[in-house]
Amino acid sequence: MLETLLSLESQLLLPSVRGKQQQLELLLHPDFIEIGASGRMYDRARILTELPGEAADYPVRTIENFRLRKLNEELVQVFYSIVENETQRTSIWKLEGGQWSMIYHQGTRRAS
Template sequence: MTPDDPQDLFAHLQLLEVELHHPGVPCDAERLEALLHADFHEVGRSGRPYDRATVVRYLSQVLTPPAVDSCDFRLERLAPDLALLSYRSAQRAADGGPALQTLRVSLWKREGQAWQLRYHQGTPAASAD
């Protein structure tokens, strides 16, 4: 899918991003490899760098979806085949309330007919309250 309308692209990339949170469905390695660019890397909330192989291995082994809520998505089209998606996420505590607040940014690149995640970063954030 290569949506050209800004609203369609926004919805499409938001859907792909949230798929990586695997709400109720574990991510399999094949799907992750399709979503993550060959040169994908990220800097996690912890400040640690992760490469594609590490992220694919980790996410494909997570069987229980994490309790994550995401909001405040924004999209900036940087070039015809490059888009920056930013948002806020909160990992829920055992009591259901927000625990870890994170500001996130993802760089999506269109390769052929598919959008792939090229870079991701999480930064600790203060509560949005």
């Protein structure tokens, strides 16, 4: 499970995936919500509209300290850091019909 969710999180950091709405639709749950490091809240529709246009300029991101905790049989929360912009991140992934999709994501800047 750890390797599967790390792979899925990593995919969402790739410009080649971020630029393809069809792939994003598979990875992001219909009820997806994000709270960005800026504190702004985004819904799935906004992410699906904005991400593809920004994908080409998206910088390299490196995940470190990836770990998870199982919330129940269908929900898993992951935690990790992004090296390049010093953010702590957490996502909740939901398993439905044998397919994982992200239902929640939050990025928080680390205190200096």
